[in-house]
Amino acid sequence: MLSLVTFLPLVGALVIFFAVKESAKLARYLALGTSLLTFLVSLQILNGFDSASAAFQFMEEAAWLPAYGITYRMGVDGISLPFVLLTALLTPICILASWESIQTQVKGYMVAFLALESFVIGVFCALDFILFYILWEAMLIPMFLLIGIWGGKNRVYAAYKFFLYTLGGSVLMLIAILVMGFKGGTFSIPALMGIPFSFGLQVWLFIGLFSSFAVKVPMWPVHTWLPDAHVEAPTAGSVILAGILLKMGAYGFLRFSLPILPDASRFFIPFIFGLSLVAIVYTALVALMQKDLKKLIAYSSVSHMGFVTIGLFAFNQQGIEGGILQMVNHGVVSGGLFLLVGVIYDRMHTREIARFGGVAHRMPVYAVIFMVFTMASVGLPGTNGFIGEFLILLGAYLANKGVAVVAATGLVLGAAYMLWMFKKVLFGVVRSDEVAALQDMSMREIVLFIPLLVLVLWIGFYPAPFLKMMHASVEQLLIQANTIKAGSAAIAMF
């Protein structure tokens, strides 16, 4: 089942690559069909998922490189399943969003997109460290191509910056993985969760993993690749980047750092809190001054991900569940916001905030949808953003009041830059002919937003089923994260 959901998109990509000659239309329909099928398979997994169990489910194992202890091992639990679903949901939306805006090398684009989906789902399902690492790196290639080929003016610089930043972090992660595997005698992730490493070794391993995860999240100060990547990426690339790729870093903390290296994770709490708080306040202030719509949302992503990392390292149920939920929320909301930017960019070919103004007069439907996502981003009760932020802040408050107080200022600042942006873009009088000539959203465009809007309100009013999916796994994670592994029998560095 998991192999199916992982490799179905890749098969689709291969089919398009070999079978489709010229027809852009055929490539589009094949890609959409594949991604929808993948989504259906992911729903089937959700259907069979037992949320009462904390164990990995849908396990698959096959010998791969037994000489090195490397196995093909897949499985999902309540922590990874939400991300599999999110990826499977966002990909068809992205493909539909690229329907008209991508006109050059459509075939290559669709192939890259499906390959990306395949690798990302694989990352969330992999339970073998080497398999994880390979997919983690493989995913960089299609993303690099998406930005580098279908991006904006400065795309090459942005693509390289993205690639080198993330690759730089990955090198240290690879070393950490190899050390962990050889010292622990296995690359199996569930097995490693039970293996005690000494405190000193844990600290080094944590730093190794951290350097890769922190870039992906991205945490301050290694966030500067994100605004550039977003600005240059095509709309759908931004959606996937914000919606899924950023989640991989935080997922890494949850899947590896907390359960495998609990002592080091606890040791680094103040450090993570510090960086996250700087991220929240710093990037919110920076977002306040942005002139480019996409850059503003990119900076807001950094700020929101700061909340997530605080939640994860609060080490309590509310914080971690809030963190996971907020990752899903952020995927939905920032995905929606980037799509909205894309809608207007397709019409006006600019993202400069000052060039808009009065758009609501010409595009009332657009304005309403924009308002909903803005409010979700601001964390208004009744939207998904509230549930996530509230649980995170509650968890943080129980863990460390000062952290919660500083983080909560993000609520004020977040409202400031979002409302300011909303006003500049949608309100006011129509000043330019370009705005006066705008057409409201087409049916295809509206359809794109419906699943996201449903999620915004559903999670906002009835988050129980989403949280229930995570309960058991998070409870178990907390037990693991609170055990002291670094005893006398622990495996030391030398």
Add this chain to the structure above:
Amino acid sequence: MSKYLLIVLAPLFGSMIAGFFGRLLGNRLASLVTIAGMSVSALLAIITFFEIAVGNGDPVRQEVWSWIVSGEFRVSFGLLIDRLTAVMLIVVSGISTLIHIYSMGYMAEDPDQPRFFSYLSLFTFAMLMLVTGDSFLQLFFGWEGVGLASYLLIGFWFKKESACNAAIKAFLVNRVGDFGFALGIFTIYQVFHTLDYATVFRMAGTGQYPQTVDFLFWGPVHTMTLICLLLFIGAMGKSAQFILHTWLPDAMEGPTPVSALIHAATMVTAGVFMVCRASPLFELSETALTVVTVIGAITAFFAATVGLVQNDIKRVIAYSTCSQLGYMFFAAGVSAYSAAIFHLMTHAFFKALLFLSAGAVIHSMHHEQDMRKMGGLRKKIPITYTVMMIGTLALTGFPFLAGFYSKDAILEAAYAAHSTAGTFAWTLGMIGAVLTTFYSFRLIFMTFHGRPADHHSYDHAHESPWVMLGPLMVLAVGALFAGMLGESMTHLGWFKSAIFLAPGHDAMEHAHHVSAWVKWSPFLMFLIGLGMAWLLYVRMPELPGIIAGHYRATHRFLLNAWYFDRLYDRLFVQPAKLIGEGLWLTGDAKIVDGCVNGVANLCQRWAEQLRSLQTGYVYHYAFAMLIGVLVLMSLYT
């Protein structure tokens, strides 16, 4: 669906229908749908009021559905309807219905009516969620929900730059308050492990909670004081109290029915409601009660002084609202919660009346709001004049009208509290009473008396249509009789379990027995204020100008509302922009990217240098090999 749930949801249905299908339905039908929803809600609210408040029904508690569950943390959407809620239901649903009807006339020429009515009903839904909630989180849901509706409605005419800015300001200042409110909720959860009213209040009453908690660098602090002060920060934002009041006058950019409903009768009173609802907590902290009293008293005085010199008819009423909210807060602060709610109720009637009458004046003057351009209107619009006069008399405490009962109850309670803060509040409240009468009659005299200042608009002035005058008359009846009918509310125990009083907090009880001069001195204040207003604006209309010229600095100080806007701009807005720009252009672009690009450049330079080693000359390589061999030999010998 129970009828209680329908009270809350009927406006939401109306709002959704008008919002989604407004274009199909057209202006008339869309507004009628929302009015229908409101009428259902109001009718059921009245029935509920008779059951619970007039009859002797028990409080209703219903769980509707489970909202958030995470570990031990669980919150539900639920309904709690006791006497406190029943009063609020009448006020919110009743006045909202009247204002919906009024808006049909007031907004008749606006092309965006479905959107307007949809927002207005959405607001009512959120406000009803706020007052019917059975937990602090549902209170917060409504609390922020009304904030959203307020933002949308202030910015309803979004073509106007000033309206958009006012909307953002309202949202942000409220967010600052909500920041404190949220921290208060977190502390409640930390202390009581639940956000459910019933459990929290029960545990607070029996003292089953840690008496101190650590808070930041203050170390251990009194638990209740911390919780209540944090909650009160939220109330200060929502109810526009001193320090966080700056958004309310600007909110007048919204259409006038909005000012009447949201920024006078209902939303801004949410803070007062919250303090009363949380009386089992506030009663346990003398410090918090003192702070509430002092802030309320300062607001009552401060806003009244600013109201003296405003020339925009709506701004006068806005500052008046701010001031009256201050009265309600200091009433709550001296444990006279019932007086606070009583005044909340009467104020809702006469202030909505005043705003809507002002709207009728503005409507008749073709959207002129500057009182200096009015004058003599009483002959042109006699009905509006009459109802506005009733509202003014009710506000200023003319005997046997609404304000006479409720404001006097507050002042008597403050006097009877016999505490320093109570006496402070009483003193400022008495001065405020003079000022209130003065600015209220200044408004009446400038608008309706004297000679018309602008003959063109005077000649075109006309009485408003019946769809507007009807609601005004209903409200006028309320302003006349709400005080008389509602006075029993202030008797001990009327609110039953909804309001808790700690032993010894008996200001309200003593208030009924204060000496006659205390009871009648507010009326004296009324006479003084009226006399001064008459002197300055009827007898000698040239005098105000002379005084303003003589005390220019003071006049400017008041006209600019004590310069709070300028202060906040310099203190917060400008620095935030500067820091943001600095962090972006220096922090991100120069330092972080500088390092990143620097590392890249460094790699490139090293690569260049390494490349220069590979010269291709055999003797270079041979030389290098020789050195290598020598080094290895010397190491391993």
